[in-house]
Amino acid sequence: MTKHSPTALDLPQVEPLPPETRKYFDVCEEKLGMVPNVLRAYAFDIGKLNAFTAMYNDLMLGDSGLTKLEREMIAVVVSATNRCHYCLVAHGAAVRQLSGDPALGEALVTNWRVANLDGRMWAVLSFAEKMTLESAKILEQDRQALRDQGLSDRDIFDVISVAGFFNMTNRVASASAMVPNPDYHAQAR
DSSP states (O other): OOTTOSSSSOOOOOSSOOHHHHHHHHHHHHHHSSOOHHHHHHTTSHHHHHHHHHHHHHHHHSSOSSOHHHHHHHHHHHHHHHTOHHHHHHHHHHHHHHHSOHHHHHHHHHHGGGSOOOHHHHHHHHHHHHHHHHGGGOOHHHHHHHHTTTOOHHHHHHHHHHHHHHHHHHHHHHHTTOOOOTHHHHTTO
C-alpha cells in the first residue's frame, strides 16, 4: 500500500489514467482544489469509477425537484445513521458550503433532529433515516407524508435514490477504510 492510499486496501490506481479520467480529475482539482479520495479509491478499475461517477453525478447534480443542498442533507443524515466517517466529513463540508451555515452541517452530522428544519426537510430526513434503518418497513403512509409536504412522486423517487446510493457508498467507504481528504475538515467553517 502506498503512503497516499485512499483506502486500507492495496488497489493501485491505473497508470497512466485514460485521457477522459485524467480530464475529470483535472476538473476536480480546478473546482474543488483536490481529487476526492473516493474517486482515487475507484481508480483501480476505470469501469467501476465511471459507473460510480455517472450515478453520483446524476443523483447529486442532475435535474431534480430536490435542491443540491437537500440532496447533500440526505447524504449526511444517511451517513450519520450508518456512521460513515468518510461521507460525514465530505458531505458535511458540502452542507456547510451550500447552506452557508456551519451549525446546520454539524447538527446533521451529530443529531439531525436538533437542526432548525422546515416541515418538508423534516419529512424527507425522517424518510431517509427510516429507509436506512428498516427499508422493508416503508409504507404508503411514509410516502404520503412526503406528498403532504409538497413532494411529487418523482421527488420521492429522488429521495429514495439518493438515500439508497449513500447506503451503498457508506458501506463501501467504511468497509474499505476510505480516508477523507484532509481539505474537507476546514471547508466552510
